[in-house]
Amino acid sequence: MGTAVTLVKDSPPGTAPARLGAPGAVRRRRRGENLAGYLFMSPWIAGFLLLTAGPMAASLYFAFTDYNLFDAPRWIGLDNFTALFDDPRWQKSVEVTAKYVVIGTPLKLLLALGVALLLAQSRRGQAFYRAAFYAPSLIGASVSVGFVWRALFSDGAVVDRTQSFLGLGSGGWVGDPGRVLYSLVALTVWQFGAPMVIFLAGLKQVPRELYEAAEVDGAGPLRRFWSITLPMLSPVLFFNVLLETIHSFQIFGSAYVVSNTTCGPADATLVYTCYLYQKGFKESQMGFASAMAWMLLLAVALVTAVLFWSQKRWVHYEEDVR
Amino acid sequence: MGNNGSVERRTVLKAAGVSVAALGLGAATGCGGSGSGAGDGTVTIRYAWWGADERAKRINRSIELFEKKYPKIKVQTDFQDYVAFWEKFQTQAAGGNPPDVFQNAVGFLRKYDKRGILLDLKSQIDAGNLSLKNFRAGVEKVGQVDGKQLGIPVGSNTMSLVVDEKVFEKAGIQPKQGWTWDEYFAALKRIHDTQKVAGDTGYFAIMYLYDLYLRQNGKAFFTKDGLGFDEADLTEWWTDGYNRVKAGIITDPKRVEQDKPKSSLSAGHAASEFTWDNFTVRYTAEGDSTYGLAPIPTTDGKQTGQYLASLMLSASAHTKHPEEVARFIDFMVHDPEVGRIMGYDRGILATTEQFDAFKPSDAPSKAIAQYEQDVAAAGVLGTITPHPAGADTVESAFLRIGGDMSQGTTKVSDAVKQFFSEAKTALAV
Known part of the structure; x- marks a missing residue:
């Protein structure tokens, strides 16, 4: 998603990416070597064409058709796209997804950054803590965790009882249209390990002499964080924001499992992909579902573009600081 | 019609993998998968159904009997819960590779007949491989569409009213055949007050109940190709429903959601619930009270609008072994021993051979059998409402939008408009 460019910018001259770009280097190679190269790549190329490019092209075509899986697709132009905007459930799914992204992503990144800051300091058992905090991300995407979550947040289950014990009201989250989405937010926040590891790597990159110089000048911990850590970390932060936002838009598994495959109650967990799935595979409206998929791609591309545009204002690369 | 809410982990995993599996493996297994003939004349047929583990155990025991009687026919099985089953089936059917024989319900007959997926079993009946004799109360008609026999019933069921007998008794209410809606709602108010x-x-979001109400008034939920009522009808039905929720006569919809997967009736948050009679075993299992079956309220003091519906066995039009499939269905619906094994798991046994062979010992099963006999004796059973292609989608839209309306998240007028718009799309697919 263009992040590779950002990373190249970071790398000092003389590292691998820079050398690959050297003019003439590729051209001088013999044709036989090229062929061998493509042969080695062929499993990937075949996979890309058959499993990614092909289906994408097909779905682009279906997006402009009325297609029920059984009869031949019928070209209807932009009808699917206009129907989207007239569909209250589509609007609801956009609303639910936006809410999930806007609330879940910042919370997750804040937690990841906070824990990364704590773990960046050397202390005994450091490796254990890192592994322990990272573990949820490893198992988080699985269906079984969805089931555990459903069990935790049901009426009369652990969360409910703890809540009543603390006098915070009662009733499960899973059955309450007003709260069930927050159980999904909690699930994604709990999986903060992946961005945390990236933050940790970023923190290691910050030159120690900057802190030492600041300390000599009498800067306190807060000041050092705002003036050194955050600016030096901003490329990594940007990378994490981008990645997590894109991931969040694609939420499916947890919503599908926690809602017991209904994306309810009262459409409260009707995230975008869940509705797409219902339209395509339950209601046999593949054309409509394809149009939805392309709208999602457009939306994600738009958000990505906005983020890239905004990075001029808040992302500092090393050369700017020096 | 046989949706038993609970979903097991295994089946969800399967459901999640269905699209991938069907697209990826379908191409590889498509040819050999749909029943293959080995060199010695042994034939394999694929049989799929939805239901819980209990049903699977019973069916597997029945299949053992079948394979003993027909050693040259092997049956390969596959089962899931209701929702996952139909998702997988649709993908298989679209890929031209549905199971040779499968459980079916009336809501899906026209949908898959339209796409040429269902085998017309008439020819097999005429050839003597499958008997259409000895079905109780003409229930074999449930499987007939436009002169074709697309499904063979395995058991019958009918819509019923389940009541918490203790609460009804304490409130001094005795439901009786032919009681009216006014009497029913007055009873609910008395229960609420006392x-x-x-x-x-x-009640207002259950399509099959609204169908009964419409039938009592000379209409029906569906015609052969569309809806059998108009926006004014539904506006009245839902406005009344909404007002009754507000008045506390109907359980708070939030509470109903919280109680799931239990029913609010067995959770003690309501005194009655409309559902299929063969589902009623669950209440005794879930709740502490005693539960009984009561007559459906009427409009004119006589007609309940009820009919016998049914789970069926259907065959794929793509099957390479129609004769073997027909013999299998015949065995499953007529063999007395199979009847004893299956019991009322899929409704009251459809054929007299099986019905006579099975003597229920538990109280709920006895009550269900008694209920269907009473309904038949009252002379209120009519012919089943036709279910156009897309009826399944309409049913879930009715349930969902009715729920939104009752929660107050959607105004009644908007909900009605939305339902008609979604129904129009669903019935046109």
Whole structure:
């Protein structure tokens, strides 16, 4: 998603990416070597064409058709796209997804950054803590965790009882249209390990002499964080924001499992992909579902573009600081 | 029609993998998968159904009997819960590779007949491989569409009213055949006032109940190709429903959601619920009270609008072994021993051979059998409402939008408009 460019910018001259770009280097190679190269790549190329490019092209075509899986697709132009905007459930799914992204992503990144800051300091058992905090991300995407979550947040289950014990009201989250989405937010926040590891790597990159110089000048911990850590970390932060936002838009598994495959109650967990799935595979409206998929791609591309545009204002690369 | 809410982990995993599996492996297994003939004349047929583990155990025992009688026919099985089953089936059917024989319900007959997926079993009946004799109360007609026999019933069921007998008794209410809706709602109000519990769990969003009400008034939920009622009808039905929720006569919809997967009736948050009679075993299993079956309220003091519906066995039009499939269905619906094994798991046994062979020992099963006999004796059973292609989608839209309306998240007028718009799309697919 263009992040590779950002990373190249970071790398000092003389590292691998820079050398690959050297003019003439590729051209001088013999044709036989090229062929061998493509042969080695062929499993990937075949996979890309058959499993990614092909289906994408097909779905682009279906997006402009009325297609029920059984009869031949019928070209209807932009009808699917206009129907989207007239569909209250589509609007609801956009609303639910936006809410999930806007609330879940910042919370997750804040937690990841906070824990990364704590773990960046050397202390005994450091490796254990890192592994322990990272573990949820490893198992988080699985269906079984969805089931555990459903069990935790049901009426009369652990969360409910703890809540009543603390006098915070009662009733499960899973059955309450007003709260069930927050159980999904909690699930994604709990999986903060992946961005945390990236933050940790970023923190290691910050030159120690900057802190030492600041300390000599009498800067306190807060000041050092705002003036050194955050600016030096901003490329990594940007990378994490981008990645997590894109991931969040694609939420499916947890919503599908926690809602017991209904994306309810009262459409409260009707995230975008869940509705797409219902339209395509339950209601046999593949054309409509394809149009939805392309709208999602457009939306994600738009958000990505906005983020890239905004990075001029808040992302500092090393050369700017020096 | 046989949706038993609970979903097991295994089946969800399967459901999640269905699209991938069907697209990826379908190409590889498509040819050999749909029943293959080995060199010695042994034939394999694929049989799929939805239901819980209990049903699977019973069916597997029945299949053992079948394979003993027909050693040259092997049956390969596959089962899931209701929702996952139909998702997988649709993908298989679209890929031209549905199971040779499968469980079916009336809501899906026209949908898959339209796409040429269902085998017309008439020819097999004429050839003597499958008997259409000895079905109780003409229930074999449930499987007939436009002169074709697309499904063979395995058991019958009918819509019923389940009541918490203790609460009804304490409130001094005795439901009787032919009681009216006014009497029913007056009873609910009395229960609410005297017993401090809501009367019903939310009748207004159940498509099959609204169908009965419409039939009592000379209409029906569906015609052969569309809806059988108009926006004014539904506006009245839902406005009344909404007002009754507000008045506390009907359980708070939030409470109903919280109680899931239990029914609010067995959770003690309501005194009655409309559902299929063969589902009623669950209440005794879930709740502490005693539960009984009561007559459906009427408009004119006589007609309940009820009919016998049924789970069926259907065959794929793509099957390479129609004769073997027909013999299998015949065995499954007529063999007395199979009847004893299956019991009322899929409704009251459809053929007299099986019905006579099975003597229920538990109280709920006895009550269900008694209920269907009473309904038949009251002379209120009519012919089943036709279900156009897309009826399944319409049913889930009715349930969902009715729920939104009752929660107050959607105004009644908007909900009605939305339902008609979604139904139009669904019935046109």
